[in-house]
Amino acid sequence: MKKIFYLSIILIFPFSLFISKTYAQLPENFGALIYSVDLGSQTPTPDRTLMGIQYANGHIWATGYDPDDYWQHKLYKFNADATALLETYSYGIEAAGWNDMAWDGEFLYVADMQVIREIDPITGEKTGVTFPAPFYYNRGLAYNPLNDHFYVSGEGGFNIYEIDRTGEVIGAIPGTSGNYYVGLAVDTLSPGAPFLWAYTNEEQGYNLVLKAKQISLTTNLFTGVEFEGASISNIINETAGGATISYDYASDSVTFVAINIRNGNANDQMEYAMFYDITRNEIPGAQISVDPVSIQNVLPPGDSVDILVNVANNGDAPLFWSAYLETPDQDTTNNLGEMLFSFNGTEQTNNNDRGLNTITFLNGIIWVNGRNFGGPQPTIYKFSPDGELISSHPYNTISNLGFRTLSNDGEFLYGEDTYSIHQIDPETFVTVGYIIKPSGSFSGVTYDPQTDHFWGGNGNGLIYEFDRDGEVVNEFITPFDIQGLAWDTWSPNGPFLWAWIETNSLNGSKCEAIRLNPNTCTIAGEGFIGNNFSNDTFFQDLPKGAVITNQWQENKVTLLGIHSAGFITPSDTTEGVDFIAVYDLDVVPPPGWISLMSLMEQLNLIA
Numbered sequence: 001m002k003k004i005f006y007l008s009i010i011l012i013f014p015f016s017l018f019i020s021k022t023y024a025q026l027p028e029n030f031g032a033l034i035y036s037v038d039l040g041s042q043t044p045t046p047d048r049t050l051m052g053i054q055y056a057n058g059h060i061w062a063t064g065y066d067p068d069d070y071w072q073h074k075l076y077k078f079n080a081d082a083t084a085l086l087e088t089y090s091y092g093i094e095a096a097g098w099n100d101m102a103w104d105g106e107f108l109y110v111a112d113m114q115v116i117r118e119i120d121p122i123t124g125e126k127t128g129v130t131f132p133a134p135f136y137y138n139r140g141l142a143y144n145p146l147n148d149h150f151y152v153s154g155e156g157g158f159n160i161y162e163i164d165r166t167g168e169v170i171g172a173i174p175g176t177s178g179n180y181y182v183g184l185a186v187d188t189l190s191p192g193a194p195f196l197w198a199y200t201n202e203e204q205g206y207n208l209v210l211k212a213k214q215i216s217l218t219t220n221l222f223t224g225v226e227f228e229g230a231s232i233s234n235i236i237n238e239t240a241g242g243a244t245i246s247y248d249y250a251s252d253s254v255t256f257v258a259i260n261i262r263n264g265n266a267n268d269q270m271e272y273a274m275f276y277d278i279t280r281n282e283i284p285g286a287q288i289s290v291d292p293v294s295i296q297n298v299l300p301p302g303d304s305v306d307i308l309v310n311v312a313n314n315g316d317a318p319l320f321w322s323a324y325l326e327t328p329d330q331d332t333t334n335n336l337g338e339m340l341f342s343f344n345g346t347e348q349t350n351n352n353d354r355g356l357n358t359i360t361f362l363n364g365i366i367w368v369n370g371r372n373f374g375g376p377q378p379t380i381y382k383f384s385p386d387g388e389l390i391s392s393h394p395y396n397t398i399s400n401l402g403f404r405t406l407s408n409d410g411e412f413l414y415g416e417d418t419y420s421i422h423q424i425d426p427e428t429f430v431t432v433g434y435i436i437k438p439s440g441s442f443s444g445v446t447y448d449p450q451t452d453h454f455w456g457g458n459g460n461g462l463i464y465e466f467d468r469d470g471e472v473v474n475e476f477i478t479p480f481d482i483q484g485l486a487w488d489t490w491s492p493n494g495p496f497l498w499a500w501i502e503t504n505s506l507n508g509s510k511c512e513a514i515r516l517n518p519n520t521c522t523i524a525g526e527g528f529i530g531n532n533f534s535n536d537t538f539f540q541d542l543p544k545g546a547v548i549t550n551q552w553q554e555n556k557v558t559l560l561g562i563h564s565a566g567f568i569t570p571s572d573t574t575e576g577v578d579f580i581a582v583y584d585l586d587v588v589p590p591p592g593w594i595s596l597m598s599l600m601e602q603l604n605l606i607a
Contacts, residue, residue: 050063051259062273074091139153160172336585368381442457443482
């Protein structure tokens, strides 16, 4: 099977074509249960709270905190097939139990409260070495020997974080919403490795179903390979525990081992180790050749070139591919924060609206929400990119003060009301749906198109990541007075979350844009101080909403921010005005319309 693609490139960008790997059909017994072992009944008490598991040096290790021994922390060492308990170690009573485990070839590691803790497998003793972990209650843990990093999951969020030995977050794997991952295991020997396996429960009706899901550590994306875990008790409250990978080099077999937890006080069928066959000896099915492998060209702005790309699949598996532009580093910060344009939004409005409080950019239009303190109704205003008022749209909300925030997902507008976020058709201004928002109020909301999640922040420094069901995916506490949030998918090494914040100083308040790492919500690189439009020597500008777009001007990524100038609150004076300012983020975006077209699609167009 051979496919031919044409590509048009505009501007000055190196281009590389990347083809994703696919594999032949999975073996029929993939994910089949080989056998199961009752670990809990082998322990002295017996222990009904075994949580973590790890295969290391030919042994199975498990963590527990035993309710029949005053909830003391325990570490158990079994033989390779977990049929015989060899050693038991007790560590006293602590605030929370240890969960999943990892092994780096020398030391064992346990997911503890707020930290990852190192254990000497020779003595079973704590070494005293710990490093910070992303969650308060860390649950899943795995180690990748290829980069000396750990993967951690936990209560309070669905992301899986990649961290180094200092606890610094290197990256994140967005999880599916609904359940966090309890067990993690790295597989470096299967075809296409490295993989990360995540063990969790999924709700199906009224039941909790055990699921093991595979993630490619090359792309940090779920591969779609998964299997359903077996039940030991056929009861609803059987839940997932830790996970590990074991290898039998003699038979070249790979086994996924996980703990099943049966919540209850029975003396049998308690904490089981479940051994699943995930052996895959097949050669990757898609044998791919690409000609040319990469394209690099220098073109004058506005020019274009057609390039023939031949992609051949010589294997018997379906061919899946993707392509993207590999751009030079544009983040020079030479022009970061340069104000490109501004206009007085208040004087453009129908009622001299001094309550402009939030902004977004959709379909080439600047959309601004006004609280309209001097008028009868809150209003959404449509401005052209050059600051001319196009139309006004009054509306009603429960609070009678209008939307607190305004955002968009590329198709709909989203306005935050008291208890929900309205999904609004931008053509008709009709509310077509609702998102029941997390508790509290936001002063800024933005949208991440990659995860289909929203981010909300407020003046107390709280940032929520939440899904369309209103479920909180992640929660962060920052020291910033957040008045606007904006998602940036264009800056190198992104994506980033930008916060439009109020900064207090001896000379009064200032509007400041800071760039945040969305995995940690800590500062990531340069930011800038906004312009001051106020004529008041003490009460300088206050920030009131921001948005980032690559459509305000060709070949620029810009931040549009609202400035409330010359007053404390819009209702305190009749002299204040609200300005909209456009700032350069010093990034040249790749053309958004680039696409690859198959030969069949080209023939259809010609026909």
